[in-house]
Amino acid sequence: QKEVEQNSGPLSVPEGAIASLNCTYSDRVSQSFFWYRQYSGKSPELIMSIYSNGDKEDGRFTAQLNKASQYVSLLIRDSQPSDSATYLCAVVGNFGNEKLTFGTGTRLTIIP
Amino acid sequence: KAGVTQTPRYLIKTRGQQVTLSCSPISGHRSVSWYQQTPGQGLQFLFEYFSETQRNKGNFPGRFSGRQFSNSRSEMNVSTLELGDSALYLCASSLAPTGQETQYFGPGTRLLVL
Numbered sequence: 001q002k003e004v005e006q007n008s009g010p011l012s013v014p015e016g017a018i019a020s021l022n023c024t025y026s027d028r029v030s031q032s033f034f035w036y037r038q039y040s041g042k043s044p045e046l047i048m049s050i051y052s053n054g055d056k057e058d059g060r061f062t063a064q065l066n067k068a069s070q071y072v073s074l075l076i077r078d079s080q081p082s083d084s085a086t087y088l089c090a091v092v093g094n095f096g097n098e099k100l101t102f103g104t105g106t107r108l109t110i111i112p
Numbered sequence: 113k114a115g116v117t118q119t120p121r122y123l124i125k126t127r128g129q130q131v132t133l134s135c136s137p138i139s140g141h142r143s144v145s146w147y148q149q150t151p152g153q154g155l156q157f158l159f160e161y162f163s164e165t166q167r168n169k170g171n172f173p174g175r176f177s178g179r180q181f182s183n184s185r186s187e188m189n190v191s192t193l194e195l196g197d198s199a200l201y202l203c204a205s206s207l208a209p210t211g212q213e214t215q216y217f218g219p220g221t222r223l224l225v226l
Binding site for chain 1: 145151153154155156157160167168170198202204209210214215217218220221
Protein backbone atom coordinates (compact mmCIF):
# COMPACT_ATOMS: atom_id res chain seq x y z
CA GLN A 1 0.00 0.00 0.00
CA LYS A 2 1.36 3.42 -0.97
CA GLU A 3 1.79 5.89 1.86
CA VAL A 4 -0.26 8.56 0.09
CA GLU A 5 -2.69 7.63 -2.66
CA GLN A 6 -4.47 9.80 -5.16
CA ASN A 7 -6.49 9.07 -8.25
CA SER A 8 -4.13 10.04 -11.09
CA GLY A 9 -6.98 11.25 -13.28
CA PRO A 10 -7.23 13.01 -15.58
CA LEU A 11 -10.23 14.66 -13.98
CA SER A 12 -12.22 16.90 -16.30
CA VAL A 13 -14.60 19.47 -14.83
CA PRO A 14 -16.67 22.13 -16.64
CA GLU A 15 -15.81 25.75 -15.96
CA GLY A 16 -17.80 27.09 -13.02
CA ALA A 17 -18.41 23.66 -11.50
CA ILE A 18 -16.92 22.18 -8.32
CA ALA A 19 -13.79 20.07 -8.66
CA SER A 20 -13.31 17.43 -5.97
CA LEU A 21 -9.89 15.90 -5.38
CA ASN A 22 -9.32 13.04 -2.96
CA CYS A 23 -6.37 11.59 -1.09
CA THR A 24 -5.91 8.75 1.39
CA TYR A 25 -2.90 8.09 3.59
CA SER A 26 -1.67 5.02 5.40
CA ASP A 27 0.13 6.42 8.48
CA ARG A 28 -2.63 6.74 11.06
CA VAL A 29 -0.62 9.16 13.21
CA SER A 30 0.20 11.62 10.43
CA GLN A 31 0.11 15.16 11.74
CA SER A 32 0.01 17.65 8.85
CA PHE A 33 -1.64 17.64 5.46
CA PHE A 34 -1.03 19.82 2.43
CA TRP A 35 -2.34 20.39 -1.05
CA TYR A 36 0.12 21.66 -3.66
CA ARG A 37 -0.64 22.74 -7.21
CA GLN A 38 1.88 22.10 -9.95
CA TYR A 39 1.58 23.56 -13.42
CA SER A 40 3.34 21.73 -16.22
CA GLY A 41 7.05 22.52 -16.17
CA LYS A 42 6.81 24.41 -12.89
CA SER A 43 7.52 23.59 -9.27
CA PRO A 44 4.80 22.83 -6.71
CA GLU A 45 3.14 25.74 -4.93
CA LEU A 46 1.17 25.44 -1.71
CA ILE A 47 -2.60 25.79 -2.00
CA MET A 48 -3.86 24.71 1.42
CA SER A 49 -2.62 23.23 4.68
CA ILE A 50 -4.82 21.50 7.24
CA TYR A 51 -3.91 20.01 10.59
CA SER A 52 -7.14 19.12 12.40
CA ASN A 53 -10.35 17.33 11.50
CA GLY A 54 -12.99 19.28 9.66
CA ASP A 55 -13.07 21.84 6.90
CA LYS A 56 -10.77 24.74 6.16
CA GLU A 57 -11.77 27.33 3.60
CA ASP A 58 -9.60 29.80 1.71
CA GLY A 59 -11.31 31.65 -1.10
CA ARG A 60 -12.54 29.15 -3.68
CA PHE A 61 -10.63 26.31 -2.02
CA THR A 62 -11.83 24.08 0.83
CA ALA A 63 -9.70 21.37 2.38
CA GLN A 64 -11.41 18.60 4.35
CA LEU A 65 -9.67 16.24 6.76
CA ASN A 66 -11.04 13.08 8.33
CA LYS A 67 -8.32 11.44 10.42
CA ALA A 68 -10.53 8.49 11.42
CA SER A 69 -10.95 7.59 7.75
CA GLN A 70 -7.39 8.73 6.87
CA TYR A 71 -8.83 10.87 4.14
CA VAL A 72 -8.07 14.37 2.86
CA SER A 73 -9.91 16.17 0.11
CA LEU A 74 -9.73 19.46 -1.75
CA LEU A 75 -12.76 21.17 -3.23
CA ILE A 76 -12.37 23.92 -5.81
CA ARG A 77 -15.52 25.98 -6.28
CA ASP A 78 -16.30 27.99 -9.41
CA SER A 79 -13.51 26.20 -11.29
CA GLN A 80 -11.54 28.33 -13.73
CA PRO A 81 -9.39 27.27 -16.70
CA SER A 82 -6.40 28.58 -14.73
CA ASP A 83 -7.08 25.83 -12.16
CA SER A 84 -5.99 23.24 -14.74
CA ALA A 85 -2.90 21.67 -13.19
CA THR A 86 -1.72 18.64 -11.27
CA TYR A 87 -2.74 18.67 -7.61
CA LEU A 88 -0.44 16.95 -5.17
CA CYS A 89 -1.51 15.73 -1.75
CA ALA A 90 1.30 15.67 0.81
CA VAL A 91 1.39 14.29 4.33
CA VAL A 92 3.84 14.72 7.19
CA GLY A 93 4.22 11.73 9.47
CA ASN A 94 4.48 11.87 13.21
CA PHE A 95 7.53 11.78 15.46
CA GLY A 96 10.28 9.77 13.84
CA ASN A 97 8.73 10.00 10.39
CA GLU A 98 8.60 13.75 9.96
CA LYS A 99 9.08 13.92 6.23
CA LEU A 100 6.77 15.23 3.57
CA THR A 101 5.41 12.32 1.54
CA PHE A 102 3.62 13.14 -1.69
CA GLY A 103 0.97 11.33 -3.63
CA THR A 104 1.52 10.94 -7.35
CA GLY A 105 -0.94 13.75 -8.07
CA THR A 106 -4.27 14.19 -9.83
CA ARG A 107 -4.28 15.94 -13.17
CA LEU A 108 -7.23 18.34 -13.33
CA THR A 109 -8.52 19.89 -16.54
CA ILE A 110 -11.16 22.62 -16.47
CA ILE A 111 -13.17 22.65 -19.66
CA PRO A 112 -14.28 26.14 -20.81
CA LYS B 113 11.56 38.60 -0.21
CA ALA B 114 13.42 36.45 -2.73
CA GLY B 115 12.23 32.87 -3.18
CA VAL B 116 14.17 29.64 -3.16
CA THR B 117 16.83 29.59 -5.86
CA GLN B 118 18.45 26.56 -7.43
CA THR B 119 21.45 26.32 -9.68
CA PRO B 120 21.99 25.22 -12.30
CA ARG B 121 18.53 25.06 -13.84
CA TYR B 122 19.49 22.50 -16.47
CA LEU B 123 22.27 19.97 -16.61
CA ILE B 124 23.35 17.25 -19.01
CA LYS B 125 25.76 14.59 -17.78
CA THR B 126 26.88 11.15 -18.92
CA ARG B 127 26.69 7.88 -17.03
CA GLY B 128 29.38 7.48 -14.41
CA GLN B 129 29.91 11.19 -13.87
CA GLN B 130 29.00 13.00 -10.70
CA VAL B 131 26.96 16.15 -10.24
CA THR B 132 26.49 18.79 -7.55
CA LEU B 133 23.30 20.82 -7.30
CA SER B 134 22.88 23.95 -5.20
CA CYS B 135 19.95 25.41 -3.31
CA SER B 136 19.66 28.77 -1.58
CA PRO B 137 16.68 28.93 0.77
CA ILE B 138 14.44 31.89 1.48
CA SER B 139 16.18 34.32 3.79
CA GLY B 140 15.68 33.23 7.38
CA HIS B 141 14.72 29.68 6.52
CA ARG B 142 16.93 27.11 8.17
CA SER B 143 15.44 23.89 6.85
CA VAL B 144 16.14 22.62 3.35
CA SER B 145 14.63 19.47 1.89
CA TRP B 146 15.47 17.81 -1.41
CA TYR B 147 13.13 15.85 -3.67
CA GLN B 148 13.43 13.91 -6.89
CA GLN B 149 10.54 14.11 -9.33
CA THR B 150 10.10 11.67 -12.20
CA PRO B 151 7.02 10.91 -14.32
CA GLY B 152 6.89 7.35 -13.04
CA GLN B 153 7.58 7.80 -9.33
CA GLY B 154 6.31 11.29 -8.68
CA LEU B 155 7.89 13.43 -5.98
CA GLN B 156 10.15 11.43 -3.70
CA PHE B 157 11.87 12.71 -0.59
CA LEU B 158 15.67 12.57 -0.63
CA PHE B 159 16.77 14.25 2.60
CA GLU B 160 16.26 17.19 4.90
CA TYR B 161 18.85 19.40 6.54
CA PHE B 162 18.33 21.71 9.46
CA SER B 163 21.09 23.75 11.06
CA GLU B 164 23.73 21.88 9.08
CA THR B 165 22.51 18.48 10.30
CA GLN B 166 20.75 15.83 8.25
CA ARG B 167 17.47 15.36 9.98
CA ASN B 168 15.79 12.79 7.79
CA LYS B 169 16.66 10.65 4.80
CA GLY B 170 14.56 8.95 2.13
CA ASN B 171 15.08 5.57 0.51
CA PHE B 172 17.80 6.43 -1.96
CA PRO B 173 21.19 4.75 -2.45
CA GLY B 174 24.32 6.16 -0.88
CA ARG B 175 25.27 7.73 -4.22
CA PHE B 176 22.93 10.53 -3.21
CA SER B 177 24.34 12.79 -0.54
CA GLY B 178 23.92 16.30 0.67
CA ARG B 179 25.11 18.92 3.06
CA GLN B 180 24.10 22.25 4.47
CA PHE B 181 26.30 25.20 5.18
CA SER B 182 26.18 27.66 8.07
CA ASN B 183 24.29 30.17 5.89
CA SER B 184 21.61 27.47 5.31
CA ARG B 185 22.53 27.02 1.65
CA SER B 186 22.50 23.37 0.71
CA GLU B 187 24.10 21.19 -1.91
CA MET B 188 23.27 17.70 -3.03
CA ASN B 189 25.68 15.42 -4.84
CA VAL B 190 25.00 12.39 -6.96
CA SER B 191 27.98 10.22 -7.76
CA THR B 192 28.33 7.56 -10.46
CA LEU B 193 25.30 8.81 -12.36
CA GLU B 194 22.88 6.28 -13.85
CA LEU B 195 20.35 6.80 -16.63
CA GLY B 196 17.58 6.47 -14.05
CA ASP B 197 18.85 9.54 -12.21
CA SER B 198 17.42 11.73 -14.96
CA ALA B 199 14.81 13.77 -13.15
CA LEU B 200 13.75 17.15 -11.85
CA TYR B 201 15.48 17.81 -8.54
CA LEU B 202 13.57 20.16 -6.30
CA CYS B 203 14.60 21.75 -3.08
CA ALA B 204 12.22 23.31 -0.61
CA SER B 205 12.89 25.54 2.36
CA SER B 206 10.98 26.24 5.54
CA LEU B 207 11.50 28.23 8.71
CA ALA B 208 11.67 25.18 10.93
CA PRO B 209 12.04 21.42 10.43
CA THR B 210 9.32 19.59 8.54
CA GLY B 211 6.15 19.48 10.59
CA GLN B 212 3.69 22.29 10.58
CA GLU B 213 5.87 24.76 8.75
CA THR B 214 5.09 25.29 5.09
CA GLN B 215 7.72 24.22 2.59
CA TYR B 216 8.37 26.55 -0.34
CA PHE B 217 9.79 25.02 -3.48
CA GLY B 218 12.48 26.32 -5.77
CA PRO B 219 12.21 26.11 -9.59
CA GLY B 220 14.19 22.88 -9.71
CA THR B 221 17.22 21.57 -11.57
CA ARG B 222 16.44 19.35 -14.53
CA LEU B 223 19.13 16.69 -14.86
CA LEU B 224 19.49 14.58 -17.97
CA VAL B 225 21.88 11.63 -17.85
CA LEU B 226 22.97 10.24 -21.22
